[in-house]
Amino acid sequence: MGETPAVTVITPVHNAARYLKQCVDSVLDQTIGIGELEIILVDDGSTDGSGELIDDYARRYPGVVRVFHHDEPSGGPGRPRNTALDLGPRGEYVFFLDADDWLGDEALERLVAAARRWGSDVVLAKMVGVGGYPVPVTMFRHDQPRADLFTSRVYWSLSACKLWRRELIAGLRFPHHYGEDQLFSTRAYLAAETISVLASYDCLYLRGREDGGNMTAGPVDQVARVGHYDEICELITSSVPPGEGRNFMIYRNLVHGPLGRFGDRYLAQSREEKERLVEAVAASLGRWLDDGIRARMSPYHRLRAYCVEHRLLGLLDEIVAARNVPVRAEHDRLFQLYPGFREAGVPDTCYDATRAIPLWRRLTSLDWTADGRLAVGWEAGLTGVAADDVRLTLTERETGEILEPGPGPLDPARLTPGVWDVSVAVRVAAVERTGRLGADRDHERTEVPPPRLAAGHVAQPYYTDPYGNLSIDVGERVFPLARAVRLTRVTPDAAGRLAVEWEVTFGRRPAPAGAVRALVWRREGDGARVRAEAAEPGSAAVEFPGPGVWHAYAEVALGEETRLVRAGERRAAGKATRPPAYKTRAGARRCVARTGYDDGGLSVSVEPLLRARLRKLVRTILR
Structure with a gap:
């Protein structure tokens, strides 16, 4: 191993001991x-044989596995x-x-490649999450080469289990108290120039231990934890x-920290414990809560803050x-x-959920009808309240036409002609919410249907990348x-x-x-x-009836109709689609055929063999 391996796993x-083999082997077996x-294993006073297990790994993998014992x-x-x-x-x-926990087979290879590619x-x-173990999901909807700390969801993930550039964290250390990840990750986030998200691969598998022995799963002093969030x-x-x-x-820290203390565990506490916690949270809110932050809250947190x-x-x-x-619903407000x-x-403002009630929508089916119309199945609403009106809307992306x-x-x-984005609109009283449709969908019943001709234009439904929302491309924009059509072999x-x-x-x-x-x-x-x-899906063979330059067109099915398009604009690179000249027959004549892509599409020049030889001879003489 060189002086600088790609990644050190700590x-x-x-x-x-029960879980260690799966964890360490998942690192050793990485495709990178x-x-x-490099793997650094630190035994923290184990009494179940874990220390001996990590020593065995160090013996078997010298120069790769390093160990230390507390x-x-x-x-x-x-x-x-x-x-x-x-x-x-x-x-x-x-x-x-x-x-x-353990890693997916390609996790480190993909993470390191992404970090290098994105800087x-x-x-x-x-x-x-394994066995129902809760994990954050909102920041993993799609890959993000450069996520903004202040507007994206990355700050909702404060676990240290990420890929960090070593120079970024070289001077950082974890506090020795519960919630150490949050402070460490916040410091690192604030120092980072580029924060990225790899959502296209399942990298890290987290489990809750049956014995409750996760290093961060033990009992917590709730009042002390409020102080950690103050820090x-x-x-x-x-x-x-x-x-x-x-x-x-x-x-983020107030709703997950001080205000996050008021759940089922709080209800089970004694009166004295509740009063002690309320006083600690009230002191914290007095330092950090202002009207701008209060306006971001839902009634769930706003009411807890008011009561405290x-x-x-x-x-x-x-x-x-x-x-x-x-x-x-009352006029233009939801409570x-x-x-x-x-x-x-x-105050009513504490109960005001107009901004907080989520719009939910789901695409349930998508297909063409027999008469060439697009059947879009969907359902939508505002959580917890009956809608007065729900409807589908399409917006042309460039002109804004609805x-x-x-x-x-x-x-x-x-x-x-244009790109039409598909949305749903839900109205409750005078409150109306609109959202794009498609990211949440029944994948088995919403496969992208093939294009159709409509009023002379090609209409192609598709899902946007990376968000996965439904749009319709009309006119091949x-x-x-x-x-x-991509040629793979000629x-x-x-x-x-x-x-x-x-x-x-x-x-x-x-297709x-x-x-x-x-x-x-x-x-x-x-x-x-x-x-x-097409003798079978994806192939066809031709015998040219006579000499000449022949241009290839794909006959693409568009429902009951077809359209000819030039074949070869997309093709595999190299010799797979550029065969050398070959001898053939064009009718009764012996010929030479040469393939080419002079205008971007596949063409074949078929020339009588004798003429080809004479032309070659003339070229030789003229040299």
Whole structure:
């Protein structure tokens, strides 16, 4: 192994013998290769044989696995991680991996490649919860080469289990208390120039241990934890100037920290414990909560904050215990009817959920009808309240023209050429919300249908990248039909015919069999045609009836109709689609055939053999 492996994996170990093999082997078996790895295992006072297991790995993998032993447990992963950092990891990047978790086979290869490609200081690795273990998901909808700390969802993921550029964290250390990841990650985020997200691969598998022995899963002093979040907020206010960015980060810490203490565990506490916690949270809110941050909150958190600030412990108990809270619509406002609404002197603004009630929508089916209309199945609403009106809307992306097709299948002939984005609109009283449709869908019933002709234009439904929303390309603005066909092989067969193979994609998805019915060859000059039927999906062979220059066209099926498009604009590189000249027969004449792509599409020049030889001879003489 070189002096600088690609990545150092740091794993704190405490009584994890049952899980350790799967964890460490998942690192050693990474497709990036063992020569690009360093593993530092720090035993934190284990008593179950974990220490002996990591020593065995060090013996079997010298130069790759390094170990260190603490005599006494520290109660969390912070100290053993710091020990590993003090040992001096050699990797270009560092990944923190807990001993009860494991990596997907290609995780480190993909993460390192992404970091190098994007110039990342940190790459968030997509997580998978095992056995119902909760993991964050909102920041992993799609890959993000450059995610903004103040507007994206990356700050909602504060676990240290990410890929970090070693230089970024070289001077950072974890605090030795619960919540060490949050402070460490916040410091690193604030120092990073480029934060990225790799969402296209399941990188990290997290499990909750049956014995409850996760290093961060033990009992927590809730009042002390409030103080830990105060420490993070102090860091933010000293590092980020006043404004929306600071408010965004403070808001995240208040709702997950102090206000996050009021759940089922709070209800089970004694009166004295509740009063102690409320006083601690009230002090924290007094330091950090302002009107700008309060406006970001939903009634769930806004009411908790109000009850804490005004010491309304009885109402707080009722609000924390509330489930399935109904919603009332009044004119242009929506209110969540938590206990005390218009009864306890609490301002209506605390119950105002107009911005907080989520618009939900789901695409349930998508296909063409027999008469060429697009049947879009969907459902939508606002959570917790009956809608007065729901409807489908289409917006032309460039002009902003809006079309409401009404109930029933959509007639694409009504759509002018352009890209039409499909949305749903939901109205409750005077509150109306609109959102794009398609990201949440029934994947089995919403495959991208092939294009159709509508009023002379090609209409192609597709899902946007990276968000996965439904749009309709009318007039080949996004997907030129000629680019749907990609030649994969062009070669003469044993009978002297030219065999052509292809693949077809519609709207970035593989097309159904039979998307190209034939290759049609047109002769330059007189327009003579020869049609080579697709002998099987994706191939056809042609015998040219006479000399000349023959141009290839794919006969693309568009429902009951077809359209000819030039074949060969997209093709495999190299000799696979550029065979050398070959001898063939054109009718009764012996000929030489040469393939080319002079105008971008596939053409074949078929020349009588004698003429070809004479031309070659003349060229030789003229030299």
